[in-house]
Amino acid sequence: MATYLIRRLLLMVLTLFGISVLIFVLLRIVPGNIADILFDAAGMVSAAEKHKLEAELGLDKPIVVQYVDWIGGLARGDFGYTYVSERPALEEILPRIPVTAKLAALAVMFSVLLGVPLGVVSAVRQNTALDYVLRVASLSGLSLPSFWLGLLILMAFVQYAGWIPIYTEKPARLWDELALLSIPAAAAGLRSSALVMRLTRSSMLEVLRQDYVRTARAKGASPAAVNYDHALRNAMLPIITIIGIEAAFLVGGLIVTETVFNIPGVARFLVEAIRWRDYPVVQNLVMFIAIIVVSVNFLVDMAYAVLDPRIRYEE
């Protein structure tokens, strides 16, 4: 277990290192340096100011030094400086994290509570009319852009409720905030729930084909006992990995959903930073997202290895 853990940890660090280089290079292949862009974007005027900016960003240093400076700063929690609000980026990001975290947690909850039971039912009733309907429903769920779904929900609220669930200011009570966030969370979570349902169904079908399920049937166990006692318990294991797959999948949904519902979260901040062409902040936020996604996957892998000893001996 220890060697497995260390190997996975090293791989994780290697992946994050690669991503950091990739992002660093990607944001530097643009013609013109970041100072030029910020110069335009922030509406600065004098050449002296531009030189000051270049020095401040360390653009006069060699590229390797720039990279090392960036990573060092990141490790110390230095997220750079947003030129639009003229504040340290960390001050902008920190209050946004709980909002996005609540939204993401609600969306995951929604997708699991809807996706897992429907996936199980669909597998148990394979090739019945119900299975057919559920499969078409999950495919349609995967085909709806989350931002459009968000707009449709807003439209329905305007039509039938007369008000819009827009996040104007943080509600005083946690409960009210969660209630307000649950609507965008459903919009972001629906696509994930369709994904969860499909993966649950196929994982369940695979288990239902196993010998021990046949044995259970042969010895006369009731269908309910076979399906839920023998099959579901074993199918739950692969379902855990779905949470890992979902982490990356959900971020895309959060980006557009926070934009549609005007939620002051991290994901919308990334879009805003990209629009302002505030590349130092974009670079840091993308790294932040990558760290979260990679860590979630790492934790899922660990949970999996603990629950299923076979994993550790593979490869």
Add this chain to the structure above:
Amino acid sequence: MAVAHEGGAFDLARNRAAGLSSSLAHFLRRYPLGAAGAAIVLAIVLMALLADWITIFDPTATDAHASLARPGGAHPLGADFMGRDMWSRIAFGARISLAVGVGATSLGCIIGVSIGLLSGYFGGWLDLVAQRFMDMLQALPLLVLALVMSAALGPSLENVILAISIPLVPTVARVIRSNTLMLREMPFVEAARAVGMNEISIALRHVLPNTLAPLIVLATAQLGSAILVEAALSFLGLGIPEPYPSWGRMLSESAAEYVRTAPWLVIYPGLAISLAVFGTNLLGDALRDIFDPRLRL
């Protein structure tokens, strides 16, 4: 050809070619959902090809009198704030969606197949490096990577295609690699080696054609993702630039404020995106059942 051998998957591979060409009726009966998906995709392809003939207005022509015109009359799907005809914009928007979808998917598949084939067939350090690179790309959410690439490259049709194609690469590379690993050990590859073919020709002429089935399935699934990502990028204002009519950008222009006043500006472009993606997903599912039932997406 050297593809004559036994084994379920390959018999299937041979039969399906005959099956598909010989009876379309069989496909319709056996896979009604897939047939519905194919019909939707076909309709959208026709809409894109015939956009010039099936519309009256220029999709970019503005008309102050038609501003926010309700659906009906000269504008069957209404008009936007600038008086541009929605039906024209949706029909021409199909061209953009398909161009980006097919372009990004093809590019992503070409790169992914090359990486997957090379790393699977030759293995060694090449495989190791390629796999770590795929890990990196996969750790970044599709939309985030596409957003950053599109922003870094600048807004243009070609750049959006490139920005969407790269995040599609890892899935293709992984599937092709695992298929190649399996095919590499097949007797027909050994036979080709025994008659003195060089490794590159074996990889290209014997291994590559046998990865076609999973590739077709994957490409169809990726097409739907590519269309969705393009729509999301354009919705966020970082996709296809003016004057191209893009379904995603039509929603960003008309977004929240028109939810109240002009719902048709929100409903139709979203419907177009969803239908296009739904069609490719239905078709993709049926193709998966036919070509490669073991591949789960």
